Amino acid sequence: MRKTIIAGNWKMNKTHKEAAETLKKLAELVIDRENLGGVEVIIGAPFTALESAVRATENTPIAIAAENMNANESGAFTGEISATMLKELGVEYVILGHSERRAMYGETDAIVNAKVLAALKAGLKPILCIGEQLEDRETGKTNEVNGTQLKGGLSGVSVEDMKNVIVAYEPVWAIGTGVTATPEMAEETHAFVRSVLVELYGNDVAEEVTIQYGGSMKPENAKELLAQKNIDGGLVGGAALDAEVFYGIIAAGK
Numbered sequence: 354m355r356k357t358i359i360a361g362n363w364k365m366n367k368t369h370k371e372a373a374e375t376l377k378k379l380a381e382l383v384i385d386r387e388n389l390g391g392v393e394v395i396i397g398a399p400f401t402a403l404e405s406a407v408r409a410t411e412n413t414p415i416a417i418a419a420e421n422m423n424a425n426e427s428g429a430f431t432g433e434i435s436a437t438m439l440k441e442l443g444v445e446y447v448i449l450g451h452s453e454r455r456a457m458y459g460e461t462d463a464i465v466n467a468k469v470l471a472a473l474k475a476g477l478k479p480i481l482c483i484g485e486q487l488e489d490r491e492t493g494k495t496n497e498v499n500g501t502q503l504k505g506g507l508s509g510v511s512v513e514d515m516k517n518v519i520v521a522y523e524p525v526w527a528i529g530t531g532v533t534a535t536p537e538m539a540e541e542t543h544a545f546v547r548s549v550l551v552e553l554y555g556n557d558v559a560e561e562v563t564i565q566y567g568g569s570m571k572p573e574n575a576k577e578l579l580a581q582k583n584i585d586g587g588l589v590g591g592a593a594l595d596a597e598v599f600y601g602i603i604a605a606g607k
């Protein structure tokens with residue numbers, strides 16, 4: 354049985370104090386694992402908030418993710434953060450290949466792939482983000498774009514390591530726009546993504562991979578999206594900033 358995993362991506366929001374406050378509230382809401390009905394919860398926080406976030410969620414079912422990392426182990430990379438630095442802090446996951454990083458910081462599939470491999474080597478679990486632009490969808494290139502990003506990002510990832518990878522499908526046109534893919538539209542792409550995973554890793558492994566949907570997910574639309582066969586969770590931006598609102602999405606995943 355694959356896991357339902359609801360992850361927040363705070364992006365460049367929340368100071369370390371704000372992060373601790375929000376996580377205290379969220380922890381109170383999810384403190385009893387039984388209350389989560391098997392749903393796993395992750396919060397992706399900015400680098401400066403990670404230590405407070407890890408501390409605020411100790412002995413709670415909430416895991417912490419970084420939102421980026423450098424693929425190199427150490428060295429002359431001014432301003433960068435390595436997987437080992439994150440791991441030592443108690444960070445468990447890392448969001449990689451987000452469309453904002455691809456668009457604004459020139460992250461190619463090769464760069465994303467190097468980060469995925471480095472994360473796995475250091476014992477971090479990658480959340481690999483893929484997604485098409487509106488133009489791709491309108492020109493019938495949705496599957497081609499997602500297939501290329503998925504294969505590129507996972508190049509060299511072993512069957513064994515694939516058990517620690519989450520895939521997040523985030524149609525770029527749905528991010529922060531209030532426009533959500535319809536559950537049927539999202540399911541169609543999720544099913545395609547799983548078919549590529551079957552091609553790469555075989556049926557048994559592909560069936561176990563959690564594929565999250567991201568793009569204007571809210572408590573109001575989460576239940577219908579999460580009810581789809583191949584939608585196994587969410588990667589939530591705006592609606593993850595408030596503990597009560599985010600909990601509404603977690604509750605929809607139960």
Ligand SMILES: O=C(CO)COP(=O)(O)O
Nearest residue numbers: 362528529568569590591
């Ligand atoms: O980019 C996202 C999560 O990574 C989605 O953002 P929104 O939920 O704000 O649309």
